[in-house]
Amino acid sequence: MSxxxxxxxxxxxxxxxxxxxxxxxxAAQNLRHELQPILNDAFKVMLHELSDIETGFxxxxxxxxxxxxxxxxxxLTYMMKQMENVIxxxxxxxxxLKSTVPKAIAYLDDLEQKGVFRTYQAILSLRAKVAQEYxxxxxxxxxxxxxxxxxxxxxxxxxxxxxxxxxxxxxxxxMDLRDAQPxxxxxxxxxxxxxxxxxxxxxxxxxxxxxxxxx
Numbered sequence: 001m002s003x004x005x006x007x008x009x010x011x012x013x014x015x016x017x018x019x020x021x022x023x024x025x026x027a028a029q030n031l032r033h034e035l036q037p038i039l040n041d042a043f044k045v046m047l048h049e050l051s052d053i054e055t056g057f058x059x060x061x062x063x064x065x066x067x068x069x070x071x072x073x074x075x076l077t078y079m080m081k082q083m084e085n086v087i088x089x090x091x092x093x094x095x096x097l098k099s100t101v102p103k104a105i106a107y108l109d110d111l112e113q114k115g116v117f118r119t120y121q122a123i124l125s126l127r128a129k130v131a132q133e134y135x136x137x138x139x140x141x142x143x144x145x146x147x148x149x150x151x152x153x154x155x156x157x158x159x160x161x162x163x164x165x166x167x168x169x170x171x172x173x174x175m176d177l178r179d180a181q182p183x184x185x186x187x188x189x190x191x192x193x194x195x196x197x198x199x200x201x202x203x204x205x206x207x208x209x210x211x212x213x214x215x
Contacts, residue, residue: 069076111117130139156162192198 134142156165192201
């Protein structure tokens with residue numbers, strides 16, 4: 001290939017590149033003309049919106065924020081890492097919460113149906129009434145009595161004690177003192193013929209023996 005051919009080939013390549021550049025320049029110019037009205041409107045809107053914060057915004061504040069951000073890059077990085085840990089924890093615990101929260105709600109609803117919360121509210125009201133009626137010193141003095149009563153309640157766990165109290169309660173409940181009649185010596189002798197009276201005397205004798213131990 002001769003030098004003239006090489007020159008012509010190079011000129012053709014340059015001409016093609018120039019045509020491509022010209023085409024792109026024309027396309028860019030057309031795009032600029034099309035976007036010019038939109039950009040003008042956007043700029044006007046931005047100026048209008050920024051006019052509302054003109055009095056509260058100072059360029060020095062922006063630079064101060066940038067400097068503060070640059071000085072606290074390590075803190076921001078640490079905060080972002082901790083945020084990642086929190087997000088990971090949430091993704092891990094979310095399935096558990098989906099299963100446990102409904103159960104917790106159902107459990108609390110069951111307690112509400114059983115009146116547990118109303119009982120707690122009544123206890124709190126009782127404590128408030130006691131606080132209004134008695135001072136701290138008096139309540140502290142009654143502490144020994146409360147401990148004693150708790151000890152007595154602890155003794156009630158014995159089945160024999162509970163059975164004795166229940167039987168005595170049933171007996172006194174069924175007894176009608178209106179049927180009681182004046183009784184002298186002969187009446188007592190006559191009454192002793194009743195099996196229940198004899199059994200009662202036997203119980204009283206055992207109780208008397210027990211009461212004798214108190215001395």
